[in-house]
Amino acid sequence: MAQVSSAPFGIRIVPNNQPAGVPAWVPPPGYFADVPMKNMPQDVTPALYRSVSDAMDNPFIVWGGSAILRDYSSLGAQVYYSGGHEATTSLPNVQFSLICDFSTLTWSVANVPTTANIATTFVEGYAPDNTPYTPHTYLGLQELPRAWGGGVRGSLLSFFWAGSPYENRINVLDVAQLNYGYSRFVTRQPQNADPTRIRFTAGDTSRGTYPITVMDDVRQGWWAATNGTAHYTLFVSRTGEITQHPALGGNLANGALVLCKRLNLLIALDGGYSSGPYAGSAYRRMYIRNLVTGASTTISTAGTVPSLTDGYDGGGANFHRLDSLGLQWVDELGCIVGLDQTVSPPVVVRLTPPAADPATAAWTWERVPLQHWPNDSGGQAQLQAARNNIWSKFRWVPSLHAFVYGTAKNRRPQVIKL
Numbered sequence: 299m300a301q302v303s304s305a306p307f308g309i310r311i312v313p314n315n316q317p318a319g320v321p322a323w324v325p326p327p328g329y330f331a332d333v334p335m336k337n338m339p340q341d342v343t344p345a346l347y348r349s350v351s352d353a354m355d356n357p358f359i360v361w362g363g364s365a366i367l368r369d370y371s372s373l374g375a376q377v378y379y380s381g382g383h384e385a386t387t388s389l390p391n392v393q394f395s396l397i398c399d400f401s402t403l404t405w406s407v408a409n410v411p412t413t414a415n416i417a418t419t420f421v422e423g424y425a426p427d428n429t430p431y432t433p434h435t436y437l438g439l440q441e442l443p444r445a446w447g448g449g450v451r452g453s454l455l456s457f458f459w460a461g462s463p464y465e466n467r468i469n470v471l472d473v474a475q476l477n478y479g480y481s482r483f484v485t486r487q488p489q490n491a492d493p494t495r496i497r498f499t500a501g502d503t504s505r506g507t508y509p510i511t512v513m514d515d516v517r518q519g520w521w522a523a524t525n526g527t528a529h530y531t532l533f534v535s536r537t538g539e540i541t542q543h544p545a546l547g548g549n550l551a552n553g554a555l556v557l558c559k560r561l562n563l564l565i566a567l568d569g570g571y572s573s574g575p576y577a578g579s580a581y582r583r584m585y586i587r588n589l590v591t592g593a594s595t596t597i598s599t600a601g602t603v604p605s606l607t608d609g610y611d612g613g614g615a616n617f618h619r620l621d622s623l624g625l626q627w628v629d630e631l632g633c634i635v636g637l638d639q640t641v642s643p644p645v646v647v648r649l650t651p652p653a654a655d656p657a658t659a660a661w662t663w664e665r666v667p668l669q670h671w672p673n674d675s676g677g678q679a680q681l682q683a684a685r686n687n688i689w690s691k692f693r694w695v696p697s698l699h700a701f702v703y704g705t706a707k708n709r710r711p712q713v714i715k716l
Contacts, residue, residue: 624691
């Protein structure tokens with residue numbers, strides 16, 4: 299951790315000693331701070347939605363997430379996208395991406411239609427102007443880099459329409475386009491009876507799947523899973539070709555998917571009950587696949603499992619929801635990291651591999667001690683919490699060597715350095 303020095307009038311100055319290219323507003327290891335944005339999300343409300351009082355809440359509170367687009371600018375940007383909770387069907391589905399640019403420290407919007415699309419006008423997920431319905435996005439947002447066919451500033455992939463009657467599809471948002479910029483990512487799943495559909499079981503209806511996704515830079519594509527019964531974990535190539543693999547877990551309960559790049563491991567983490575009539579060991583399980591050999595193992599985790607919340611059985615806080623932590627592996631840190639806001643204030647948690655073989659020995663959960671950076675004068679003194687969970691709003695930003703997440707239209711995001 300960086301050394302602490304004293305300055306006049308009792309002000310503590312903690313130097314950040316960052317790698318070259320990292321901005322001075324990123325704190326040193328062990329600290330968090332505000333990202334010094336020059337405006338707020340509410341300041342960039344599209345004119346089309348100014349009459350919708352909660353329009354700018356959608357990216358933050360309507361069960362959604364974000365992705366980091368490295369091509370957007372020199373430091374990249376975090377793009378939020380979520381919606382699909384209209385108070386009545388006569389209201390417009392609020393359609394836009396919300397962009398936090400780390401280079402200019404400004405918020406902006408993109409992918410705004412020119413006329414409002416009322417929720418009842420969508421057919422199979424598309425409005426009359428061919429723009430897709432903005433859904434709850436959960437863990438279904440990923441980067442499509444320019445080198446893989448994305449836009450000049452990168453593109454955002456939105457997987458499926460969670461909980462909807464719409465057929466599973468992957469939509470593309472070219473965030474360099476203020477208006478429109480939507481297209482469909484054309485896929486083919488040749489191992490399936492109907493290769494035009496995206497399916498997780500042999501006979502499912504391929505509609506309304508809740509997405510769990512992770513990007514794979516090495517294999518140039520994305521892994522996709524879902525909670526509940528599944529026969530397959532899917533690999534979606536940048537070319538659109540989908541390959542079926544035996545499901546990791548196969549019946550996840552509010553689980554998460556993590557790719558450990560340096561270890562060549564794909565991991566599914568299960569949720570579940572720690573007490574009550576449905577209690578078991580599932581909430582400690584890690585399903586691990588070696589992506590080199592194809593071998594799969596199931597192990598248990600040690601330590602205090604995070605994200606303890608109310609279960610579905612009415613038994614109180616007895617259920618671990620690992621899907622809501624924003625879990626991700628970071629090679630630089632050598633562990634899986636997430637944000638647990640079932641405690642107040644929220645805490646950062648990590649799941650660390652053992653010194654022994656990480657595919658066969660227990661990994662350990664622990665909380666990460668953090669402090670508010672004294673140099674962040676006037677910044678938020680505690681980690682902020684999101685309404686309706688974090689999902690993929692908590693993201694590692696490679697250019698910053700830190701995590702960033704935002705939770706509201708009227709407060710700054712926070713940056714966390716481990």
